[in-house]
Amino acid sequence: MGKVTGFLEIERKDRGYAKPAERLTHYREFTIPMPDPALRDQAARCMNCGIPYCHTGCPVNNTIPDWNNLVYEGDWKNALELLHSTNNFPEFTGRICPAPCEESCTLNIDDAPVTIKSIECAIVDRGWQEGWISPQLPKSKTGKSVAVVGSGPAGMACAQQLARAGHSVTLFEKNDRMGGLLRYGIPDFKMEKHLINRRLVQMEAEGVELRTSTEVGVSVSVESLRANFDAIVMAGGAEMPRKLEIPGYELPGVRLAMEFLTQQNKRNAGDDEVRAAPRGTISATGKHVIVIGGGDTGSDCVGTSNRQGAASVTQIEIMPKPPVKADKALTWPDWPMKLRTSTSHEEGCERDWSILTKRVIGSNGAVEGLECVRVEWVDGQMREIPGSEFTLKADLIFLAMGFVGPRTQGFVEQTEVAMDQRGNVAANTKDYSTSVESIFACGDMRRGQSLVVWAIREGRQCARAVDLFLMGETELPY
Secondary structure, X not given: OOOOOHHXXXXXXXXXXXXXXXXXXXXXXXXXXXXXXXXXXXXXXXXXXXXXXXXXXXOOOOOHHHHHHHHHOOOHHHHHHHHHOOOOOHHHHHHHOOOHHHHHOXXXXXXXXXXXXXXXXXXXXXXXXXXXXXXXXXXXXXXXXEEEEOOOHHHHHHHHHHHHOOOEEEEEOOOOOOOOHHHHOOOOOOOOOHHHHHHHHHHHHOXXXXXXXXXXXXXXXXXXXXHHOOEEEEOOOOOEEOOOOOOOOOOOOEEEHHHXXXXXXXXXXXXXXXXXXXXXXXXXXXXXXXXXXXXXXXXXXXXXXXXXXXXXXXXXXOOOOOOOOOOXXXXXXXXXXXXXXXXHHHOOOEEEOOEEEEEEEEEOOEEEEEEEEEEEEEOOEEEEOOOOOEEEEOOEEEEOOOEEEOOOOOHHHHHOOOEOOOOOEOOOOOOOEOOOOOEXXXXXXXXXXXXXXXXXXXXXXXXXXXXXXXXXXXXXXX
């Protein structure tokens, strides 16, 4: 490394944020980037590890120490080239990845990991500012064609890699804009959508045909894709939400989190209310909001509700409250279970754990409250605590309890592929092939609900498998 004593001399420092009172007035990103000298210092903290566990902690296996060293030396262009060698879209992961690489960092043993995520984001942002990122055209065309269905991070990564290998690629998206979960599931204050748009421009220049408002299995049949393409990639994501079937769940004030987030993202994109909310406007303005589910989607509902002017926001979770600090002796370098407080939580939110919902209270079609009971977990088994029943005031309840798998109607049914025991499309991570020849699957549709960074990895690896299937050999990276 360029400065082998850097970790001893320089303290960890990360990006800052605009104050909550200011950032709650808009839906833009509010991260405050670090200046170049500070980034250089943080890159210098990357120590000369015997085994850099950040490599395996990162799902796309970023060569983190190498580009940290290049940033320390001021060689940003080569740092960008190295970063792109393993990750098609580091501006996405540099904003919304939970950074398992930092949890695996050797310096995290002392709770002061290298600020890998911030450095990654700075490298790619610098690349766009300097004009270093341009289309990568294939040396020649193969004459083979591939249909990639689903334009989330897995589909985008897969399509881009296949186009760079020389195949004719068509990327299908059922919504009116490309991006999948990135576009409509992640709030703009975490990742603005112009970041997706400029990648799509790059991909079109590389030869990817973009087909929006085209739902495979509905407006286009799988049979027609099989007749017109040499291979099909299923990259549609895990869209079936986990249900909450308790008395009163059918009231109109109980809504899916993703519907709420999608509406606001469409408004931010300039859509009128008819296009943004075809099934009716969901508004948290002036309301007491309950978010059921303690994950990232729930956190996004908290941030969006506060920006809409909710009277109060409460987030509840059925699992116990995690410890504030992980037991490093037991968990490092693996991903630890510990309490995570997001920027949305810091903007205003009551949080509670070990809560089981029992009944939605309402009258005249309106939600008025949520009956709950506290639970305890003994030997992995949940049991209600007698006498712990209570009621939360609520006007609007969001279900953010995760997703159980892909939608099977239409596209999946028509492929006739085998499903695994969890309800996902059955395919391994060696060749990503399904039970039907020439049909492949990757991302959340194959692995279940997961991270954007895992989707990018699977899209890249699936592209390699498809290229090998079509050509008998491949030069795409594994």
